[in-house]
Amino acid sequence: MLKSCVFIVCYITLFQNILCAQENKQETMQKTYTEFKNNARKIHTLSSMESLLSWDQQTLMPPGAADDRAMQLKLQSGTIHQEFTSDTNKRLLQQLIDLQTGRILFTSATEEQKANLKEWRRDLLHATKLPNAFVQEFAEITSKAQESWQKARNNNSFSQFQPDLEKVVELCRQKAEYLGYKDHPYNALLDLYEPDLTVQKLDALFSRLKPALIDLLQQIQKRPSINNSFLFQSYSKTDQWDLAHKIMEVMTIEKRYTRLNESAHPFTSAISPPHDVRITTKIEENNLSTNLFAVLHEGGHALYCLGLPEKYIGTPLGESVSTAIHESQSRLWETIIGQSYPFWEFFYKTLQTMFPLQLQEIDLEHFYQAINKVDPSFIRIRSDEVCYCLHIILRYEIEKALFEKSIEVADIPRIWNKKMEEYLGILPPSEDLGCLQDIHWSFGDFGYFPSYALGNMYAAQIFDTFKREHPEWEQHLISGDLHQLRNWLQTKIHRQGRFYTPDELIKNISGKELTEECYIQYLREKYAHIYHL
C-alpha cells in the first residue's frame, strides 16, 4: 500500500514534470515565434523600401538614374532574400514547424500563429528551393530578355526575341524542376501565383468557360454595333486628373493613405499597407476610358491593400492571399461596379457636368452601352469583358504546351494567330499586335496569366454572394453609397490576409468552390440586356 502510494506519487510527479517541461518548451516556442516574427517585420520593412524604389522608378525618377536604381534594387532584393533564407531564420522556423512535413511543433500556438507558420514555411520553401546561382542566372537572363523583348516589339519581329525567350523558357522549365510538382511541371509555376492551382483545375474551368464565351461573342456579333465614338473625343488632361480623384473618393479610398500618379502602365504599389498604398493611371487626351477604368481597376487593388489587418502587418496574415484574389478585387470595381448601370445612374450626371461639350447629347443608356461595347481587340489590355478571358485562355494553352514540351518557342506566332482566329475571329496583322504584346514572358512570369481569368470568375462568384446577402445593394449604389460594398469586401476578404487559402476563402464566402458559372451567368444577363439578345 505504502509502496503503491509512493509509486503513484512518483508517477504524478513524473507526469507533472512532463507537463511542466512541455509548458516550458511551449514558452520557449513563444519566444522563438516572437524572434522569428521580429525578423519577418524587419524583412517586411526592407521590402517596403524596395517597393518605394520600384514605384519611384516607374513614376518620377529622372531617366538618367536608371543604372543607379537597378543597382539599388539588386542590392535590396539580394538583402531581403539573404535575410529571409538565413540559417538563423531557417533554424528558428524549423523549431516551430517541421519544414519537411508542415507539422506544427508550436502546438500551443493560436490559430493565427499557426496560419502564419504555415505560410512562412510555404514562402521559405519557395525561396530556398532555387539555388543562388540559378536565381542570379535567372535575373540576368530575364533582364536581357526584357531589353530584347522591347526591341523586338518595336521592330515587330518575334524572331529577334525568340533566342532570348527560348533561354527564359528553358530556365522556367528548370525552375519547375527545382520547385517540384505533382502531375504537371506547369503546376509548379501556377502555384507560385495562386496557391494550390493546377492544370487539372484550370482545364476543367476553361473547358466550360471557353465555348460559353465564344458562343456569347458570336451572338453579340450578330447584333448591330454600338457607336462609342464620343469616348474618343478630346478630354482635357486636367479635367481627367480631377475625374480620377473624384472616382477615388467615390470608391471610399482614403486620401490619408494613398496618392495618385501617372505612369506608362497603370499599377498599384503597396509600399507600406495599409498606410501607404499608391496607384497610378494613364491619361490619354483622346480616350476617356483609359484613365477612367484604370483608376477603377487600380483603386480595387488599392482597397484590398488598404483593408489588410493592421495588427498582422509584417506577417502573412497581413498580406494579400493570391494574385487571382487580388485581381478579383480590381475587376470587381472596374467591371462589375464601374461598368454597371446602377453605378452610372449615380455618377453619370457628375461626368456630364465635367465634360458638357462631349457628353451633353449622350444619354445614360447610350453611355452605358458605349463603355460596354463588345469588339474583339488584338490587345488583351484593351479587351472588353466578353473577350478578355479568351485572350487569357489562349496564353494559358500556349504556356501549358510549352511546359509539356508539345510545342516549342518557335511555334508561338503560328499558334497564337490560329487561336486568335478561332476564339476571337480576328487575325493580328503584325506580331507587335500579336504574341509580342505582353511583357510577362520576358520577366519569366509563366503561370501568371491564368490569374487574370480566375480574377474575373472569383469576382463574379464573390459579387453573387454579396447580392444575395444584400438584396438592396442596387439602391445603395444608385445613391452613391459604396461603403456598403467596401465594408463587406473588407470583412470577407481583405481582413483575412492569408489566413485561408484561395480555395478555402471562396468556399467560406460563397459556400462552394470556384466555378465559371456565376461569371458566365453575369455576362449572359448583362449583355443580353445591352445587345437585346
Place this chain on the structure above:
Amino acid sequence: MLKSCVFIVCYITLFQNILCAQENKQETMQKTYTEFKNNARKIHTLSSMESLLSWDQQTLMPPGAADDRAMQLKLQSGTIHQEFTSDTNKRLLQQLIDLQTGRILFTSATEEQKANLKEWRRDLLHATKLPNAFVQEFAEITSKAQESWQKARNNNSFSQFQPDLEKVVELCRQKAEYLGYKDHPYNALLDLYEPDLTVQKLDALFSRLKPALIDLLQQIQKRPSINNSFLFQSYSKTDQWDLAHKIMEVMTIEKRYTRLNESAHPFTSAISPPHDVRITTKIEENNLSTNLFAVLHEGGHALYCLGLPEKYIGTPLGESVSTAIHESQSRLWETIIGQSYPFWEFFYKTLQTMFPLQLQEIDLEHFYQAINKVDPSFIRIRSDEVCYCLHIILRYEIEKALFEKSIEVADIPRIWNKKMEEYLGILPPSEDLGCLQDIHWSFGDFGYFPSYALGNMYAAQIFDTFKREHPEWEQHLISGDLHQLRNWLQTKIHRQGRFYTPDELIKNISGKELTEECYIQYLREKYAHIYHL
C-alpha cells in the same frame, strides 16, 4: 674578395627580398583598398535609398504613412551606421591608414586614394566616437524635441520647448566631449559640418563682418524705401510652376538627372548624384519671390551635386566637401547671379511675358531694386542679403555661449530679442517670430548655422576670382549663357569632391584664405548703386 662578393650578392638578394616583400605588401594593400571601397559603395547605395525615403517623406508620401516611414528610416540609418563601423570595415581601413595618427600605410596609393583614405578615416572616427546607446538616446530625445518645437511654435511659447531644448543642449555638450576638441567644446560641433572650422576663425571673421553689415544697413535705412508691392500681387501657381522650370533650364540643370516638386520647405535631395538630384520649391500665389529664389537657391545646390565626379561615386572624392561650400553654390546662384542686374537684363523680358498683367508697367531698374530691397525681417529665411548674416551671427553667439555655459537655455529669448534690436533694430513681437522660428536646434544641429554665413563669404570670394579670370563674364550673363559660370564652378569646385579641405579649396581657387572682404565689398558696391549711397 670572394667573401665580399658573396656578401654583396647576399645583401642584394636580401634587399631584393625586402623590396619584393614591400611590393607584395603594397599589392595586398591594393586588394584591401578595393575591398574597403566596395563596402563603401554598398553603404553609399544604402544611403541613396535613405535619401529617397526622406525625399518622398517631404514631398509625396501619404500623411498616414508617417510612422511606417519613421521605422523604415530608423532601420536604414541603423544599418548604414552598423555596416560602416563594423569590425571588418575598421580592420580593413586600419591596414591602409593608421586610425590613431592618420599616417598613410598604403604608401604606394595614388593621391586620390590617399585623399579617400584620409576622409574615410575622418568619417569613421566621427561615426565611432559616439557610443551606440548615446546615438539612440540622441535620436529619441531630438525626435521628441521636434514635436515639442512644432507645438511650442504653434502656441508661440518658448517655455513649452525649453525643457526639451535643455535636454538636447545637454546631449550636444556630451557629444562634444565624445568627439573631442581643442580650445572650445563648440569646435567639436562646428567641425562636423565644416572640417577644421573653429570658434577662433569665426570670431575673427564675424568681428569684422558684423559692424560692417550694421553700418551698411544703417546707411541704407537713411535712404527712401523701395516700393516692391508688385511682387505680392497674384501670380498663378501654374505659371509659377512653368517659371520654375524655365529657371532650371537657364541654370543649365539637365532634365535627365533631376526633377522638381513642391514641399513645405524647399530643399535639395542628392539621392544618387550625379544621376538623381532633386529639388523642391514652395509656390505662394501672392509672393513671386518665394518660388523664384527657392529654385535659384536649390538649383545652385543641385548643380554642385550634378557636377560631382562620376568615377569617384561611392567614395569621399565623389562627395561634396562641406555644408558651407555647398551653401556658397546655392547663394551664388540665388543672390550674386539671381539678384544681379545683368541676369535680369537677360531674363526680365521673359518674366514680363509670363506675367504681363503684373509686370508690364514695372521697368527693369525698378524690378531689380524691388528684388533687392533691404528691410530687416524677423525671419531669417525671408531676410535680404544685407541682414542675412546678422541673423546668423546672432545664432552663432547664442550657440557659442551655450557651449561655454556662459548662458543657459532659459536665457535664449531675452538674449535673442536684445541682439535683434542691437543688430537689426527690430524687436520680435512674439517668440514664433523670434527664437522659435528655426527647426535646427530641435534636431540637435548646433554648429550648423555658421555655414550659412560662411556660404555667403565663400560665394563672394569665389565669384571675385571668377570675374578676374573671366572679365567678359557680364556679357555672357546678359546673353543668357550660364554655361561659362557653371563649367568654371564645376572644374574649380564640383569635380574636386573632398580632395581638398574647404580651407585648401578656397586657397586653390582664390589664392588666399577665406575672409569677409570680398563679401563686404560686393555688398557695398551693389547697395551703393541700388540705394544711391
